[in-house]
Amino acid sequence: MKKSLDCSEQAVRRTAVAAAAPLMTDDVILAEMAAVFQCLADAARLKIVNALLLTEMRVGDISAVTGSSQPSVSHHLQQLRQVKLVKFRRSGKAVLYSLDDDHIHKLFAVCRSHAAEPVAAAAPMASSQESDHAQS
Amino acid sequence: MKKSLDCSEQAVRRTAVAAAAPLMTDDVILAEMAAVFQCLADAARLKIVNALLLTEMRVGDISAVTGSSQPSVSHHLQQLRQVKLVKFRRSGKAVLYSLDDDHIHKLFAVCRSHAAEPVAAAAPMASSQESDHAQS
DNA sequence: TGTAGTAATGAACATATGTTTATTTGTTTA
DNA sequence: TAAACAAATAAACATATGTTCATTACTACA
Numbered sequence: 001m002k003k004s005l006d007c008s009e010q011a012v013r014r015t016a017v018a019a020a021a022p023l024m025t026d027d028v029i030l031a032e033m034a035a036v037f038q039c040l041a042d043a044a045r046l047k048i049v050n051a052l053l054l055t056e057m058r059v060g061d062i063s064a065v066t067g068s069s070q071p072s073v074s075h076h077l078q079q080l081r082q083v084k085l086v087k088f089r090r091s092g093k094a095v096l097y098s099l100d101d102d103h104i105h106k107l108f109a110v111c112r113s114h115a116a117e118p119v120a121a122a123a124p125m126a127s128s129q130e131s132d133h134a135q136s
Numbered sequence: 137m138k139k140s141l142d143c144s145e146q147a148v149r150r151t152a153v154a155a156a157a158p159l160m161t162d163d164v165i166l167a168e169m170a171a172v173f174q175c176l177a178d179a180a181r182l183k184i185v186n187a188l189l190l191t192e193m194r195v196g197d198i199s200a201v202t203g204s205s206q207p208s209v210s211h212h213l214q215q216l217r218q219v220k221l222v223k224f225r226r227s228g229k230a231v232l233y234s235l236d237d238d239h240i241h242k243l244f245a246v247c248r249s250h251a252a253e254p255v256a257a258a259a260p261m262a263s264s265q266e267s268d269h270a271q272s
Numbered sequence: 273t274g275t276a277g278t279a280a281t282g283a284a285c286a287t288a289t290g291t292t293t294a295t296t297t298g299t300t301t302a
Numbered sequence: 303t304a305a306a307c308a309a310a311t312a313a314a315c316a317t318a319t320g321t322t323c324a325t326t327a328c329t330a331c332a
Contacts, residue, residue, distance in 0.1 A: 010228075010230075013197075013232075016190065020187055021201055023190055024186050025248060029251050030179050036250060041176075042289090043166050043170045044290080046169055047166060050161050054159055057149070058309090059309055061149075064153075065157055065160070070308085071310080072292080073309095075310090092299085093298095093299055093307065093308060094146075103250035107243060111169045111172050111173060111239070112161060113239065114237070114240075180321095196277095206280095207279090208320075208321060210279060212320090229277065229279095229328090229331090231279065
């Protein structure tokens with residue numbers, strides 16, 4: 001077990017890993033981020049966001065467009081408000097909801113782009129395991 | 137109840153809402169997106185992603201850096217692989233994990249930016265309700 | 273071949289989450 | 303002020319999720 005000026009891949013990695021710890025995002029921020037992603041981790045809420053990408057809407061409209069019940073939409077909107085992804089305003093007897101800032105637009109767009117990506121097109125190479133996708 | 141060429145705000149909104157439905161993202165894609173966000177909706181997994189933003193690592197390294205148990209990290213990595221956010225390769229007896237594509241970098245960055253945002257800095261204007269944040 | 277070292281799997285548990293139903297709150301307008 | 307409409311709230315239920323502990327499967331190397 002003697003190593004002097006070890007430049008092996010292992011050693012390089014060890015160094016990188018050691019340097020990683022201090023660069024980790026603060027736990028409080030990570031928790032906030034998790035809450036934001038959590039809000040987007042539901043098809044019903046994504047549908048709501050999708051609807052609001054197009055125009056501001058009343059709760060009832062959203063309910064109609066997405067097919068979720070009124071109380072359900074109301075609950076979802078509250079969660080989305082809590083993480084500041086949507087905001088609302090009153091107009092007459094209606095409460096109009098809309099997306100809050102630009103982050104939500106980006107998150108939706110990037111994720112859709114990722115989700116819509118082809119599944120690495122099952123290339124006809126031998127019969128290597130096609131599960132998941134390791135490489136090498 | 138007679139309206140001819142109604143240009144009221146309500147009517148304009150009704151039109152927009154009606155036009156929204158056809159523009160909704162496909163349900164299958166939305167489900168995929170929800171799965172992706174779901175993977176990011178956990179502080180432990182976000183911590184793993186955060187670590188991998190910096191360098192590729194072995195499961196054991198990730199376990200050490202994040203403070204999660206080995207089986208827990210392994211489970212999380214599988215979820216992340218399933219939605220193609222991370223990939224892996226073998227190097228000797230180690231299995232090295234890393235982030236798969238650029239989407240995950242963007243998602244993490246945008247979300248962190250959103251989470252780190254100031255809470256609308258409690259401006260000293262009268263004593264309007266400071267809960268959530270509606271805007272008149 | 274056999275023994276470490278490393279990662280994946282599986283079962284079980286406690287907790288968190290989304291939906292429904294029923295009800296309440298708050299605005300508007302007649 | 304009372305009726306009508308719209309949205310928020312609450313309780314309850316079934317389902318999903320993350321963790322732990324124990325065990326199994328690989329891979330490399332002696």
